[in-house]
Amino acid sequence: MKRKIIKIDVDKCSGCGVCADACHEGAIEIIEGKAKLVRENFCDGFGDCLPTCPEGAITFEEREAPAYDEAAVKAAKESSGAEKPSVGCPGSWTIKFDRTASEHRDYTEQAHVPVSHLNQWPCQIKLMPVKAGFFDGAGLLIAADCTAYAYANMHDHLMKNRITVIGCPKLDAVDYTEKLTAIIRDNDIKSVVIARMEVPCCGGLQWAAENALKASGKFIPWQVVTISTDGRLLDQGG
Numbered sequence: 001m002k003r004k005i006i007k008i009d010v011d012k013c014s015g016c017g018v019c020a021d022a023c024h025e026g027a028i029e030i031i032e033g034k035a036k037l038v039r040e041n042f043c044d045g046f047g048d049c050l051p052t053c054p055e056g057a058i059t060f061e062e063r064e065a066p067a068y069d070e071a072a073v074k075a076a077k078e079s080s081g082a083e084k085p086s087v088g089c090p091g092s093w094t095i096k097f098d099r100t101a102s103e104h105r106d107y108t109e110q111a112h113v114p115v116s117h118l119n120q121w122p123c124q125i126k127l128m129p130v131k132a133g134f135f136d137g138a139g140l141l142i143a144a145d146c147t148a149y150a151y152a153n154m155h156d157h158l159m160k161n162r163i164t165v166i167g168c169p170k171l172d173a174v175d176y177t178e179k180l181t182a183i184i185r186d187n188d189i190k191s192v193v194i195a196r197m198e199v200p201c202c203g204g205l206q207w208a209a210e211n212a213l214k215a216s217g218k219f220i221p222w223q224v225v226t227i228s229t230d231g232r233l234l235d236q237g238g
Contacts, residue, residue: 143165
């Protein structure tokens with residue numbers, strides 16, 4: 001039958017595995033460092049993988065392909081019994097951490113070590129799914145990479161009880177506006193904190209976040225936190 005199905009441009013594909021993670025049907029796998037549509041009858045044609053691809057390597061095409069087999073997809077999921085995706089790069093699996101778990105609390109109290117407040121994985125903006133359950137009802141921290149290294153109280157002060165996404169527009173050479181707009185627009189985000197360094201290049205992250213807030217069409221509380229290069233909290237404006 002002729003139907004709409006995804007097409008992967010292997011020349012653009014970086015093999016990050018985000019599309020394989022986003023494909024809940026298990027139609028995509030990473031083979032020899034490239035994403036491949038290995039089960040055409042598992043592809044439902046809805047394209048959940050399209051907006052997650054940081055390289056823009058996935059598009060739709062209409063061609064002869066086997067019909068979507070929902071029963072086969074369901075059987076494959078039941079037989080695997082896996083909570084995490086069985087395909088894709090493990091570094092791109094979407095995970096929410098339970099920071100209230102007793103074993104985590106007991107370990108940190110007994111060992112007298114600092115507590116991590118990273119509440120989900122992944123955290124790089126380029127790898128984040130556009131829509132995920134951990135976003136709903138959450139505060140969002142959009143942070144420049146360097147802030148966590150410069151600011152000693154990053155976890156307790158800024159990351160605690162928030163979903164953290166990080167990036168550096170100078171190193172990634174991308175405009176995060178579109179991705180951040182989709183995350184804010186398509187999820188129930190309650191507040192936004194933008195954490196940046198005092199250096200000028202961090203202005204790109206702040207600019208993208210502020211424009212994403214405007215483009216989302218939502219009116220939610222937000223503020224900018226600026227960290228000095230020697231690790232001091234300089235400003236908490238909004």
